[in-house]
Amino acid sequence: MTVLRVVVIGGDAVGMTAASHIKRRLRDAVDVTVIQEQQWTSYSACGIPYWIAGEVNGPTRLVARSPERHRENGIDVRIGTRATAVDVDRQTVQARVLQTGEKLTFPYDHLVLGTGAKPVFPHVPGLHLPGVLKVHTLDDGLAATAALARKPRCAVVLGAGFLGLEVAEAAITRGMDTIVLEMAAEPMQTLDLDMGARLRLAMIDRGAKLQVNEPVEALIAGPDGRVAAVRSEQGEYPAEIVFMGLGLSPRSDLAVAAGLPVGEAGGILTDSRQRVLGQENIWAGGDCTEVHDRVSGRRCYMPQGTHANKHGRVIGLNISGQEATFPGIVGTAVVRFQDVEVARVGLLESEGPALGLDLACATIDAKTRAGYFPGATPITVKMIGDRATGRLLGCQIIGGPGSGKRIDIAATAIWNRMAVADVIDMDLAYSPPLSPPWDPVQTAARRLAAIL
Amino acid sequence: MTVLRVVVIGGDAVGMTAASHIKRRLRDAVDVTVIQEQQWTSYSACGIPYWIAGEVNGPTRLVARSPERHRENGIDVRIGTRATAVDVDRQTVQARVLQTGEKLTFPYDHLVLGTGAKPVFPHVPGLHLPGVLKVHTLDDGLAATAALARKPRCAVVLGAGFLGLEVAEAAITRGMDTIVLEMAAEPMQTLDLDMGARLRLAMIDRGAKLQVNEPVEALIAGPDGRVAAVRSEQGEYPAEIVFMGLGLSPRSDLAVAAGLPVGEAGGILTDSRQRVLGQENIWAGGDCTEVHDRVSGRRCYMPQGTHANKHGRVIGLNISGQEATFPGIVGTAVVRFQDVEVARVGLLESEGPALGLDLACATIDAKTRAGYFPGATPITVKMIGDRATGRLLGCQIIGGPGSGKRIDIAATAIWNRMAVADVIDMDLAYSPPLSPPWDPVQTAARRLAAIL
Numbered sequence: 023m024t025v026l027r028v029v030v031i032g033g034d035a036v037g038m039t040a041a042s043h044i045k046r047r048l049r050d051a052v053d054v055t056v057i058q059e060q061q062w063t064s065y066s067a068c069g070i071p072y073w074i075a076g077e078v079n080g081p082t083r084l085v086a087r088s089p090e091r092h093r094e095n096g097i098d099v100r101i102g103t104r105a106t107a108v109d110v111d112r113q114t115v116q117a118r119v120l121q122t123g124e125k126l127t128f129p130y131d132h133l134v135l136g137t138g139a140k141p142v143f144p145h146v147p148g149l150h151l152p153g154v155l156k157v158h159t160l161d162d163g164l165a166a167t168a169a170l171a172r173k174p175r176c177a178v179v180l181g182a183g184f185l186g187l188e189v190a191e192a193a194i195t196r197g198m199d200t201i202v203l204e205m206a207a208e209p210m211q212t213l214d215l216d217m218g219a220r221l222r223l224a225m226i227d228r229g230a231k232l233q234v235n236e237p238v239e240a241l242i243a244g245p246d247g248r249v250a251a252v253r254s255e256q257g258e259y260p261a262e263i264v265f266m267g268l269g270l271s272p273r274s275d276l277a278v279a280a281g282l283p284v285g286e287a288g289g290i291l292t293d294s295r296q297r298v299l300g301q302e303n304i305w306a307g308g309d310c311t312e313v314h315d316r317v318s319g320r321r322c323y324m325p326q327g328t329h330a331n332k333h334g335r336v337i338g339l340n341i342s343g344q345e346a347t348f349p350g351i352v353g354t355a356v357v358r359f360q361d362v363e364v365a366r367v368g369l370l371e372s373e374g375p376a377l378g379l380d381l382a383c384a385t386i387d388a389k390t391r392a393g394y395f396p397g398a399t400p401i402t403v404k405m406i407g408d409r410a411t412g413r414l415l416g417c418q419i420i421g422g423p424g425s426g427k428r429i430d431i432a433a434t435a436i437w438n439r440m441a442v443a444d445v446i447d448m449d450l451a452y453s454p455p456l457s458p459p460w461d462p463v464q465t466a467a468r469r470l471a472a473i474l
Numbered sequence: 475m476t477v478l479r480v481v482v483i484g485g486d487a488v489g490m491t492a493a494s495h496i497k498r499r500l501r502d503a504v505d506v507t508v509i510q511e512q513q514w515t516s517y518s519a520c521g522i523p524y525w526i527a528g529e530v531n532g533p534t535r536l537v538a539r540s541p542e543r544h545r546e547n548g549i550d551v552r553i554g555t556r557a558t559a560v561d562v563d564r565q566t567v568q569a570r571v572l573q574t575g576e577k578l579t580f581p582y583d584h585l586v587l588g589t590g591a592k593p594v595f596p597h598v599p600g601l602h603l604p605g606v607l608k609v610h611t612l613d614d615g616l617a618a619t620a621a622l623a624r625k626p627r628c629a630v631v632l633g634a635g636f637l638g639l640e641v642a643e644a645a646i647t648r649g650m651d652t653i654v655l656e657m658a659a660e661p662m663q664t665l666d667l668d669m670g671a672r673l674r675l676a677m678i679d680r681g682a683k684l685q686v687n688e689p690v691e692a693l694i695a696g697p698d699g700r701v702a703a704v705r706s707e708q709g710e711y712p713a714e715i716v717f718m719g720l721g722l723s724p725r726s727d728l729a730v731a732a733g734l735p736v737g738e739a740g741g742i743l744t745d746s747r748q749r750v751l752g753q754e755n756i757w758a759g760g761d762c763t764e765v766h767d768r769v770s771g772r773r774c775y776m777p778q779g780t781h782a783n784k785h786g787r788v789i790g791l792n793i794s795g796q797e798a799t800f801p802g803i804v805g806t807a808v809v810r811f812q813d814v815e816v817a818r819v820g821l822l823e824s825e826g827p828a829l830g831l832d833l834a835c836a837t838i839d840a841k842t843r844a845g846y847f848p849g850a851t852p853i854t855v856k857m858i859g860d861r862a863t864g865r866l867l868g869c870q871i872i873g874g875p876g877s878g879k880r881i882d883i884a885a886t887a888i889w890n891r892m893a894v895a896d897v898i899d900m901d902l903a904y905s906p907p908l909s910p911p912w913d914p915v916q917t918a919a920r921r922l923a924a925i926l
Contacts, residue, residue: 035911069846069906083846327911328904349899356903365903394521394535427876427909430883430902437900438890447801448889450882451808451817452780454521457879459487459779 026052028341029115029130031105031276033058034065035330036136036308036337038087041097043338055098055128057105057117062160063089068327070157071185074166075192081160100126108133108280110304132303132341135277135290136334139270139309139325144180148241153249154264157189166265174198174262178252180238182209186267187359190230193265194360201259202230202267203252205237212355214370216385217404217418224362224420270325272310285312287323294347296337305341307333307348314350317368317415317436318377324351354433356426361399363426367433368416371406380409381416384469388462390424392454401425403466405432407442407474414442417463424456431463443471478504480793481567481582483557483728485510486517487782488588488760488789490539493549495790507550507580509557509569514612515541520779522615523637526622527644533612552578560585560732562756584755584793587729587742588786591722591761591777596632600693605701606716609641618717626650626714630704632690634661638719639811642682645717646812653711654682654719655704657689664807666822668837669856669870676814676872722777724762737764739775746799748789757793759785759800766802769820769867769888770829776803806885808878813851815878819885820868823858832861833868836921840914842876844906853877855918857884859894859926866894869915876908883915895923 028044030037033056041054056063064087073080089099100117103126107116115128141158143149153169156162177193179186182204193200202209202225208218209225209232225232236254241264244250252261272289274282283291283299289312291299296311298304308330312321332348339346356365374381383406391398399422406416417432419425435445445467452459460468480496482489485508493506508515516539525532541551552569555578559568567580593610595601605621608614629645631638634656645652654661660670661677661684677684688706693716696702704713724741726734735743735751741764743751748763750756760782764773784800791798808817826833835858843850851874858868869884871877887897897919904911912920 066844066846066906066911068904068911069844072847072906077848078846086845326904328902331911332899349896351901354901354903356905356908358905358907363908367901367903392518392521393538394518394530395524396529424876424879426905427879427903428882430880430913431886433901433903434883434886434890438886438892440890444801447784449803449806449819449885450780451806451819451879451885452520452778453808453810453878454518454524455810456808456815459518459520459783461882 025050026131027129028052028054028132028134029128030054030056030134030136031115032136032138033060033063033089033099033101034067034136034138035327036334037134038064038092039331039334040134040136040305040307040338040341041092042095043335044341045096047342053098055100056092057103057115057128058099058101059104059120060159060161061101063087063092063099063101065160066327067158070160070163071188071192073163074157074170074189075195077195080163080167084160105276108276110280110282110301113303132305134337134341135298135304135306135310136308136330137273137276137310140273141266142268142271143266144238144268146238146240148243148249151241151243151249152247153262154241154266156266157185169263170196172262176200176260177263177265178203178259178261179265179267181266181268182232182234183211183267183269184355184357185269187357189265189267191359193263194230198263200231202232203236203238203254204232204234207235209234210364212366213364213418214372214404217402217420220402220420221362221364225359228360228362270309272323274310277306277310285321285323287312289323291321294349295340296333296348297340305337307337316350316352318373324353326355352433352436354429356429358426361422363419363421363423365419365426365429366417367429368436369406370416379415382407382409382470382473384466384473386462386466386469388465389458390422391456392458395454399423401462403462405442405466405470407470409474412441412443412474414440414445414467417466428461428463431461442467442474446471477502478583479581480504480506480584480586481580482506482508482586482588483567484588484590485512485515485541485551485553486519486588486590487779488786489586490516490544491783491786492586492588492757492759492790492793493544494547495787496793497548499794505550508544508552509555509567509580510551510553511556511572512611512613513553515539515544515551515553517612518779519610522609522612523640523644525615526609526618526641527647529647532615532619536612557728560728562732562734562753565755584757586789586793587750587756587758587762588760588782589725589728589762592725593718594720594723595718596690596720598690598692600695600701603693603695603701604699605714606693606718608718609637621715622648624714628652628712629715629717630655630711630713631717631719633718633720634684634686635663635719635721636807636809637721639809641717641719643811645715646682650715652683654684655688655690655706655711656684656686659687661686662816664818665816665870666824666856669854669872672854672872673814673816677811680812680814722761724775726762729758729762737773739764741775743773746801747792748785748800749792757789759789768802768804770825776805778807804885804888806881808881810878813874815871815873815875817871817878817881818869819881820888821858822868831867834859834861834922834925836918836925838914838918838921840917841910842874843908844910847906851875853914855914857894857918857922859922861926864893864895864926866892866897866919869918880913880915883913894919894926898923
């Protein structure tokens, strides 16, 4: 019996999910080797800010399945090993064992690329000073933990996007005097500016220090050689710790070097089965790839653990001989900053012109629960529709506990190409402790439908 | 100018929503008269248990809009007035002012019936003893408040459905030793029995006293003539207060007496514009009507404030000269018992045979948040699909905070006739404090799709 050789580069969501599916289905008919640079597998990078905050015991609690567990399942996991080149013609992967320098060659019948993302850095001096921290891998988390042991009193977070907000919350929870610097006019560029402004006010209400329109110019060292301050055009902020909260870009260097296609954002391009374009037996998924946006009809880069998990499953099924496709995304995302939940899906109002769409939008203020119910908090819903078709194309939510996951109603509606007017009449769940009789998403739909 | 005469019977969700829409749109071209037996309008009956619990200041906080406010908007609200007969041929409503006995006749061009529901009573002796309480109207709430002033130490709740659970929570919150008696094998007959059993265990875990398979036989008076105990076949339970928690039946007597059509459950029958079948100018909605179930394709009785509000809007638009329809329901409902949230939508597994459907189902246990995140609590999702078509037909959820409103994902999916397999890949929101990477609804869809 010929044994299928599957080589996987990257041991997190995409790679280990695919590897597990393949091994579980094909058993002795397959050899699965995973090349993983770090010592961890199947971990939650999204949990790192909460580890830093002290809310979660890292790194172990963030590891869903260790290399040992995967090995018990018959997967050959090579940790501490860096893939250095892919030879598409010879169907081999070159790798190096980091500790020994040993060079290895792995021939493959199928190759899976789950190389993930890398943090975005600003182009400023001082980035490599001690005390400048990333929150991307569990090793970053360990480095952050070590830095926190020095009991820093002040921190600067670069960037007020999803990651920046999570890290800022962590730094504040740790008791650090924390300033968030954002170069754009408002936090969270995945929101429209009017909603970004609301978020900014909500953050300031909660005592957060957020400076917008303020790109960083340099990180400045103190006498001990560690980072001591962050300089922007407007001023200089003391910072015993600086967190990178600027988001992610695809880690696709290996793919590019192998001649594989990447898109405008630098992500590897695949078909809907997650097969790399132009390749028979190379698959890619997760944060190193671009995805199909079902709303705009375009490719985009939207690194999310949810997509990575789904890609891993789709790749695993396909290599195992089933037919599976990834149907694309609608751009759903949610983040919590203290008691404020922020969520978005679909198009922004501001994206209309570039896409040639005439968009209408409506913004409503409601409550998360029945208005009279204790703990009812404000929720703002902005809804965006297409004047030509009446379709729901986007939704943004900011509000108290219970607000964020309401975006799933809009996400499911957009997924199904619903008209705004049809959202009004949907049968959604109501109970005074959990919702007003008209869910705020429906109240927004009523307002928007009247405009459309 | 001929002024349109609209008479509305019932001053809550359906009636006042319709009246407000009509008056706002037609202004001086319409006279809107609302006949309301109670002294309140536009109130939240769903909030009464929380008033009893002492969490909400009733009755005022439960009134969204008072008769005075409606009058300021030009609506002629007649409180304390009971509609006694409808003459369909003469197009008049007979009414009686309760305090004076004065008889009134209201001619109409359009009649709106929003007569609501009445509580279901068991057929047992002792129901009218002092201390036996309903939780249906604000007057019931006042009566309950008066009874609570006597500082009762023990209560029995009849029925463990949605209302029974809410009232039981209220009684427990008030410090009463509370027993819930349910005649069926498990609480919440709108769930399948296996999910009902999980709910029962969750309630018992929280110290609730719940007796199932135990129909009540009699309410027994004490020496003071007030209720003192509840007797079932199995025993006798002390009860200084007895709450009716048995649900609702349509209040359609007036319609029946007028010769208007009602369905099997006794609810008034309407077309999709909420016009009473066979009538040109009589409209009905809310808890006195039956609704179209989009999943089973049948009529059913499902009294819900959400439907009532939508019906009121649809009726208001239609009478104002617009065309509006109510597209039906999918049977969405949610309730909270302490920190347990229970929700359901669509068909039960047990309904398959009667509908001639071959249903498959899957039940999964997951967490409400990322597994490592503090406050992640268990959530159980049962999902039901059609073997013939692969369609998602039902979903039931029991879990900790954040569980209940997840039913809206399934409700929106069922509304759009999605296949179970397509739910797996939907783009739902993920952040560790709010959800695992696979939303539990999708985890259930994966399990069920594998079976289908």
